[in-house]
Amino acid sequence: MHRRLVFEDPVSRAAVWSRRLAWFALVVLLLSLLLVRLREPSIEGLAPVAGAYVFVLLALGLALVAFVRIWREGHRGVGMAAGALLLCLVLLAPAGYVGFLLATRPALADISTDIDDPPAFSRSMAALTARAGRIPPDVAPARRRLQRQAYPKIAPIVLEEPAEAAFALARKAVTALGWQVVDVARPGGRSGAGRIDAVARGRLLRFSEDITIRVKPRVDGSRIDIRSASRLGSHDLGANARRIAAFAEEIDLLQER
Known part of the structure; x- marks a missing residue:
């Protein structure tokens, strides 16, 4: 065999x-x-x-x-x-x-709903400590116009509610999105505007982004402007625009409740 x-x-x-x-x-x-x-x-x-x-x-x-x-x-x-x-x-x-x-996406790292008069970041001790002493720099008008071309839907949030009610909505939206509030100023004073400064962190890499929200009274209600700025690099990959859109959507959801 x-x-x-x-x-x-x-x-x-x-x-x-x-x-x-x-x-x-x-x-x-x-x-x-x-x-x-x-x-x-x-x-x-x-x-x-x-x-x-x-x-x-x-x-x-x-x-x-x-x-x-x-x-x-x-x-x-x-x-x-x-x-x-x-x-x-x-x-x-x-x-x-x-x-x-x-x-x-355009090489932008600072997005605002008001490109003519962007909200200013708080310079209080609490805000500076949370941002490690950093104050997001001003953006040149030409760069702001580039934002308008790239993200035409990024616009101020106009509400019929008075500034106090709009401020409360903005505060709830910030909490719902999981942002860390670092400084708050209620509407009133000489300008009548309120402000919320916050820090948002990415889910994966945990990079910190700085946010400031301005609430101004109007004759027929109020206006909310938000500015989101990246701390690292000159290109945010569209993250700041997405963050502002998420905030606007959260305001809409809170109004419907």
């Missing part, structure tokens, strides 16, 4: 290492994001995240090499290479979305 030997094609080493490297990249990326959340936010602090994506790209390249070798030489390992490729694409999706926002 003769025993027949069966020779199997070798497994592609590129496929094996692409899978290993893809999972290693996932671990490095998760650890780097955790590190960014725990440290003081800074542009330089994003370096570990960028480093993690180097491993993602290497794993992606190995997966593509594995597919080529499997096709040409008949090696095994299609499943490993496909799994690595899928994982790399999932990890690259957030970076791709950020790239899309960089390409489609």
Whole structure:
């Protein structure tokens, strides 16, 4: 009785290492994001995240090499290479979305519903302490006009309620959105305007953004203006505009209740 030997094609080493490297990249990326959340936010602090994506790209390249070798030489390992490729694409999706926002959104980091007379940030001790002594700088009129072109729906909130009622609505909206109130001035005084200063933090990286809300009385009610400014970088990826839109939507919801 003769025993027949069966020779199997070798497994592609590129496929094996692409899978290993893809999972290693996932671990490095998760650890780097955790590190960014725990440290003081800074542009330089994003370096570990960028480093993690180097491993993602290497794993992606190995997966593509594995597919080529499997096709040409008949090696095994299609499943490993496909799994690595899928994982790399999932990890690259957030970076791709950020790239899309960089390409489609203007390089703005300070958005206001009033581009002619933006609300001023409080300079009280409590507000300065919460902002680590930072006062968002004034934005040139040309940059404000760029905002109008990019976000035409960002506009003042005009209410029929008196300033006191509008101020109460704004305060409730800030609380509902989870922003940290750092300074408050009720409507009245020489200008008649009220003010709420707050700090909002991102859900993932916990970057802090500064917000000031101005409530002014009008003959037929009141007007609310809000300004949101990023602390880091010159491009907010549209975050400040989205934050202002969320505030306006919350005001609408509170009025309907």
